[in-house]
Amino acid sequence: MLVRTGECNQCGECCKTVNITVVRDVTLRQHKTLKELELYMEYRGICVVGESIERNELFYSINIPCQQLGPDNECKVHGDYEKKPLLCHRYPIEPDGTEKCSYQFQPMTLHIV
């Protein structure tokens, strides 16, 4: 298990797209092949950005910046616990591969006394 440390530097990287995870085998049955799926999704403005065969998942990214993203990429509701969505408070829960993200993750260490 990983423990998150650090604070959000408000780079805005995680606020520019909507990311969705779907069930891989069900989706591929509908579209027949990954190439067909990508073609259809491209027409609809959705990027297929990855997959996990092990977890039976496909990852979509839609280029829709958040309405609360300010001109300098800052979150306009960052300090407001009622207006900032829970998902945003919790993000990221694991390393997301974004170099700009200022959070760090370390393995949890157990101290047995």
Ligand code: SF4
């Ligand atoms: S509410 Fe703030 S943190 Fe959440 S996606 Fe929008 S701009 Fe980003």
Ligand code: SF4
């Ligand atoms: S990518 Fe990380 S540092 Fe940047 S806005 Fe999102 S949570 Fe904050």
